[in-house]
Amino acid sequence: MNLRTKALNLLLELSAGPCKCPAHSSANFFPVSSQLSSNEKEYAFEIISPxxxxxxxxxxxxxxxxxxxxxxxxxxxxxxxxxxxxxxxxxxxxxxxxxxxxxxxxxxxxxxxxxxxxxxxxxxxxxxxxxxxxxxxxxxxxxxxxxxxxxxxxxxxxxxxxxxxxxxxxxxxxxxxxxxxxxxxxxxxxxxxxxxxxxxxxxxxxxxxxxxxxxxxxxxxxxxxxLSLPERVSAYSGFDVFCHALESFTTLPYTERTPRPSNPSQRPTYQGRNPVSDVWAQFALSTLNKYFERSVFHSDDKKARYNMHLAASMAGVGFGNAGVHLCHALAYPIAGMAKNFNPEGYNKDHPIIPHGLSVVVTAPTVFEFTSPACPERHLRAAELLGANVLNAKKDDAGLILSDVIRTYMQKLKIENGIGALGYTEDDVPRLVEGTLPQVSL
Known part of the structure; x- marks a missing residue:
């Protein structure tokens, strides 16, 4: 079995279970007893937005x-x-x-x-x-x-x-x-x-x-x-947009969601990627390519900061309907178990790993892992973020996107791995334990 098939089978198996993700599950939208009764795959999606x-x-x-x-x-x-x-x-x-x-x-x-x-x-x-x-x-x-x-x-x-x-x-x-x-x-x-x-x-x-x-x-x-956001706050929050867009663009398609609802009122908000969520994700990724670095290091660049502010909401509309996946699942224990990390620009009264930092720190490895499930999308995401993928092979999609993510992280001075956030190998079992309940992610 090749890597693509293995990854796809794993993702499909996880998606079939009830989602327990703390931020993106839909279980509490309706009582479990009246939840979805059919084992057939979903055939429709709907868009809910403020x-x-x-x-x-x-x-x-x-x-x-x-x-x-x-x-x-x-x-x-x-x-x-x-x-x-x-x-x-x-x-x-x-x-x-x-x-x-x-x-x-x-x-x-x-x-x-x-x-x-x-x-x-x-x-x-x-x-x-x-x-x-x-x-x-x-x-x-x-x-x-x-x-x-x-x-x-x-x-x-x-x-x-x-x-x-x-x-x-x-x-x-x-x-x-x-x-x-x-x-x-x-x-x-x-x-x-x-x-x-x-x-x-x-x-x-x-x-x-x-x-x-x-x-x-x-x-x-x-x-x-x-316009007055500190540099580190701008960088970390920008990487939340970054991962919202990447994850919603590469999450499972809505047609792979099971079971299908027996009543349309029971259709969850976070449904898997769909044509509408794709529009917002791609808009956000292309905006990040043009304005992310400028917005972080040049607070007086109104055009850059204006566009990043818009991208954050548009990515929110996208993932708010499609959902996200592994970066966010891994981020919850990384942020929740913060030991002594206190970044510049944040209150010093308690340890804090900003959410955008906690999601992006694993992103290079995450997208290398998920790429066999939809290499075309990983290549498209890399292209939207500025990579030249003209002669790229599908088998290299994960490495290409991973390298693009690392380049952004290095340019924007992001900490290198969870070790830089205060964790050691002894913490890995607890981090795993905190990640595993996020079943669908």
Missing amino acids: TVRFGPGVTKEVGLDVLNLNLKNVCVITDSNISKLAPLKVTLDSLAKHQVKFEVYDQVRIEPNEESFKQAARFAIGSNFDGFIAVGGGSVIDTAKAANLYSSYPHADFLDFVNSPLGKGKTIDKPLKPLIAIPTTSGSGSETTAAAIFDYTPKKAKTGIQGRYLRPILGLIDPEHV
Whole structure:
């Protein structure tokens, strides 16, 4: 059996099992008992996406957006860094201009954990908010999703909605309050997705909450907010876009998903790659080729930073429907078990491996491994990222894409392997243990 067949068989075997990925599974969208009953393969896909509005200065419209939603008392969620910066000031000025009542919660933890989610939820439960605005990166937006959820289910146990096996994976069975997301980093795409990711400290594991009602109803993509991003934050968040696009472009096709739903309402959001997700993934990859390096090292290059901010949301729409795979599965224990890594540009109050770093650090090996399943796509991805693949052989697709990824990592000064993040060979068994539950990934 050749390598391509082996890899494809492995991926198909994994996809047939129930997905337990903390960030990209769909198990809690509907009760297990009413889940998919047919063993036949899927034949359809659907696209679910929030409204996104892109443009420099678009944050100034948020007050009118709140009025248009008929909201009277909103909770503005941010972190202690953003609370001192222009994105929050512009947001609050717009709310004040339109006489919207609001309160600010600025205690979001970067790379949130269960306690920081609970703290935000307690703040939300303590006031009669009818809507939420998140101003910040993925950590802020995910925290706002959690606060919205638990304020709508004030008597729920925290683990009720957390993905199994760490939580109970209960269905979010009713619409939540309106959430407007204003991202200030170019990476997570959380303004377009239906997941909230956090560190579950009792198990030293990353997991999440997922449900279609978590997705923000509006994302205001204002590129003015990323002009002051520190170099390392820009680099690490950019590699989250990088892996979102690469993984969604090379994940299993929707036609290989089993079982087929017996009811269209049971069709999961993360369905496998499809023609629409491919459009967004390829857009993001070509944008990275043109603007990624420029955006990291030249903060005054507005064109580069504007385009990277747009690419982050577009990649979010793509993977938000297709899903991702091994880089993200491996990233959860890598980030969740952080020992003493504290990169420049981040808070120093706790060890942190930024999400984009945790996903890309294994990417060269991941794509060398997955290439036999779809070498044409690996070559196409390498081409979109700038490689000359005119006379390339399919058997070399993995090595070619792997070399391209390493080149980007070297140019953008990314740490070389998990050893540089503080891990040793003694940590490998625990990292494996943390990865294996991500079955479909």
